[in-house]
Amino acid sequence: EVQLVESGGGLVQPGGSLRLSCAASGFTFSAYWMSWVRQAPGKGLEWVANIKPDGSAKYYVDSVKGRFTISRDNAKNSLYLQMNSLRAEDTALYYCVKRVGDNWGQGTLVTVSS
């Protein structure tokens, strides 16, 4: 059974940083593109970033370019999202997603507020 478990969310002040992690199991992690998708409270889904199986290609939504970095450790079956210069508009539930949404984690909540 595929499992995606996110961690690392929390309350952070504007301008601060957080690192999200996603522990994957139940599939060959190193063979799949992985993504982060977020959902602000009461809003729709927004794709944030994705990464190629070997980590050699990464894509980001314009609003996070230069601030967020997606990475992975295939030896640890883990996906990461380093978030810097956080803004109030980054407040959302962040989901770890396999491929184009084959499987989703339960999400980790990031709140940016002073």
Add this chain to the structure above:
Amino acid sequence: QSVLTQPPSVSAAPGQRVTISCSGSSSNIGNNNVSWYQQLPQTAPKLLVYDNNKRPSGIPDRFSGSKSGTSVTLGITGLQTGDEADYYCGTWDSSLSAFVFGTGTKITVL
């Protein structure tokens, strides 16, 4: 502002058929495969349809997807109260080099 447009809401009685449209352009729907997702209240989204019209294992054939040009449609037959949820389309946009989701449609079962 999303590049994929969906109606905000659709409603129908139990047992009826509903359709949800998702309109885009040649840089996204027109040249890439589309997926549909169901998000029940307070839960993570779930994949309903991928590659325009394929269903993952476990998804009943009441759910179907179709594509024509730069638009796609999700159909649900035999509507059930358990189908009340938000539904999103999604695809890669080759011009943006980004994955894009639709604006979302809330289905209400009357």
